[in-house]
Amino acid sequence: MSKTYYDPADLRKFSEITEWGEELGNKFFEYYGKVFEEGALTAREKSLIALAVAHTEQCPYCIDAYTKDGLQRGVTKEEMMEAIHVGAAIKSGATLVHGVQMMNKVNKLDG
Amino acid sequence: MTKLKTQSLQKKGSDLAQSNKQLDILSNGIFQNGELPTFKTKISETSQFPLTAKKLEILQINVGYMCNQVCDHCHVDAGPDRKEIMTRDTMRQCLEVIKTSGAHTLDLTGGAPEMNPDFRWFVEEASKVGVKDFIVRSNLTIIRANKKYYDLPEFFKKHNVHVVSSMPHWTKGKTDKQRGDGVFDKSIKALQELNAVGYGMPDSDLRLDLVYNPSGAFLPGDQSAMEKDFKKALMEDFGIEFHNLFAITNLPIARFLDYLIASENYEDYMYSLVEAYNPAAVANVMCTNTLSISWDGYLFDCDFNQMLELPVNSKSKHISEFNEEQLEGRNIVISQHCYGCTAGAGSSCQGVVA
Numbered sequence: 001m002s003k004t005y006y007d008p009a010d011l012r013k014f015s016e017i018t019e020w021g022e023e024l025g026n027k028f029f030e031y032y033g034k035v036f037e038e039g040a041l042t043a044r045e046k047s048l049i050a051l052a053v054a055h056t057e058q059c060p061y062c063i064d065a066y067t068k069d070g071l072q073r074g075v076t077k078e079e080m081m082e083a084i085h086v087g088a089a090i091k092s093g094a095t096l097v098h099g100v101q102m103m104n105k106v107n108k109l110d111g
Numbered sequence: 112m113t114k115l116k117t118q119s120l121q122k123k124g125s126d127l128a129q130s131n132k133q134l135d136i137l138s139n140g141i142f143q144n145g146e147l148p149t150f151k152t153k154i155s156e157t158s159q160f161p162l163t164a165k166k167l168e169i170l171q172i173n174v175g176y177m178c179n180q181v182c183d184h185c186h187v188d189a190g191p192d193r194k195e196i197m198t199r200d201t202m203r204q205c206l207e208v209i210k211t212s213g214a215h216t217l218d219l220t221g222g223a224p225e226m227n228p229d230f231r232w233f234v235e236e237a238s239k240v241g242v243k244d245f246i247v248r249s250n251l252t253i254i255r256a257n258k259k260y261y262d263l264p265e266f267f268k269k270h271n272v273h274v275v276s277s278m279p280h281w282t283k284g285k286t287d288k289q290r291g292d293g294v295f296d297k298s299i300k301a302l303q304e305l306n307a308v309g310y311g312m313p314d315s316d317l318r319l320d321l322v323y324n325p326s327g328a329f330l331p332g333d334q335s336a337m338e339k340d341f342k343k344a345l346m347e348d349f350g351i352e353f354h355n356l357f358a359i360t361n362l363p364i365a366r367f368l369d370y371l372i373a374s375e376n377y378e379d380y381m382y383s384l385v386e387a388y389n390p391a392a393v394a395n396v397m398c399t400n401t402l403s404i405s406w407d408g409y410l411f412d413c414d415f416n417q418m419l420e421l422p423v424n425s426k427s428k429h430i431s432e433f434n435e436e437q438l439e440g441r442n443i444v445i446s447q448h449c450y451g452c453t454a455g456a457g458s459s460c461q462g463v464v465a
Contacts, residue, residue: 012382044336071325073332074340076282 011061044073051080052087117181119190120366127369128188130420136368137447141378147385150449157390162443164412167435168400171218171414171460172197172205174230175406178222179256182277182290184324186418188365189222197406199229204408204430206236212435214402215243218460220414223253225260238270246273248322248460251301252294264301264308273318274310275357275460276302279326281344289326302351311353319352322462324359328376330383330454331358334463357462360384362415362451384450392457395464398443404430412443414460419448 018025036046047069054062070080120128127133141147154160176193178185197205209217217237224230224247238245247267254263267274278298279289286295302319305311311319321341325331338356345351361367363380371377398412402423408430411417425441427434457464 012386042336043333044340068329071327071329074280074323074337076280076285 006060008064011064044075047073048075048079048083052083055084056087056091119181119188119192120369121188122190122192125369130418133364133368134419134446137363141381142447147381150445150447153388154393159390159393162399162445164439164441164443165399166439167212167214167402169216169218170209170212170214170404171220171401172404173220173406173414173417174224174227174233176222177226178250179226179253180250180290180294183370184289184361184367186362186365186367186415187222193222195406196227199232201408201430202229202233205404206240208430208433209237209240209242216246217242218246218248220248223250224248225253225263231266234270234272244273245271246275248275251276251298254301254304255297264304264310268308268317274305275320275322278321279324281341285326299349299351303349306352313352318354320355320357321353322357322359324361328371328374328380330360330387334358334456359462360451360454360458362448364415364448365418384454387454388450389453389455389457389465392453392465395457396452397459402438415448416444
């Protein structure tokens, strides 16, 4: 198989980014860890948000990571798919709402 | 999609039915080429090698590998086709040990322990000895499998048995995927029957705990969070109560190992276990206070070592020659499967350990 830009095994090496930038890397991972702690939202709810964002960002590493994380938390496949639809709805809504800008422009130029 | 599960690896004649093949896999590959450290190397880093047995607290007796289910993850490779069954003579030898040993907990497991024809006799005799905690690991569906088992909830109650039952998920789909078609509905019915005689109720002394183990190639989540989710869902959907949930990690042996290899998840799973290694869990792994007794009376550090045919490192190798002093302080026999008990908050037959 030819080389690809994404290698699933690279996810395991994520923490190595600190080797070429220790202070910022460590600050990032500390922040990241804090974000996913139980807070006003449960860790389970945060995991589902992360899964939806992973899809809208189209990050294959994040999709792998938060699919597995969800399974570990007992999240069902139906819940995962619903979360992705939330992401998809916002993405498509964000596209379509710009249609108003297009309509405004048309009305101004050719109304 | 769920499927009917029917045969053990042994019945299928699979290579992985042989314990030496499993041990080969666990010792070679990523552990031989240095990609991942062996369990021995890992625990040596924190001066925890050799792992040694402390005072005996739990006697876990496997009364046979026969089971009415053939679950995907089963580390026993149990099933209806397994004929290994503990005899009454061996049970008598176990009773002698229960009377004389310092163990405060007796833990009967299988297969489905209730399928042993001498199960009820053994429970009656053992309950007379008066151990502090008398556990039977029931798969739940056995209670609904045949009329002769319908009275098990009453029987358990009569002998104040602590029932510990497997429940992979609060949804039908995930449960049946792991344990076979129809298992979820029967399990729910069995839990309701246990509740009806008093098991699992908030102030009841009749203990009913559930065991959760993941349905695939991933580790269990936080035990207390899972317990909350299970309690909420089982109460809302079915009015079921239970006491505690034990989250248990699947160890990479027998049918779960077969599944990991067939689904090409073995290496990733071993990485997950090693990455989640927690030295604090090592201090409390169950092999340090438990002794596992096989259907034919041999002694092992744990049920997993029993299935891998790794006998205790002691002169006392059989229940007939049980000597608590000789067994205390013995070196625990380890391999890479042990990572399963030291991942995250740790894993034991009583749930997390750290």
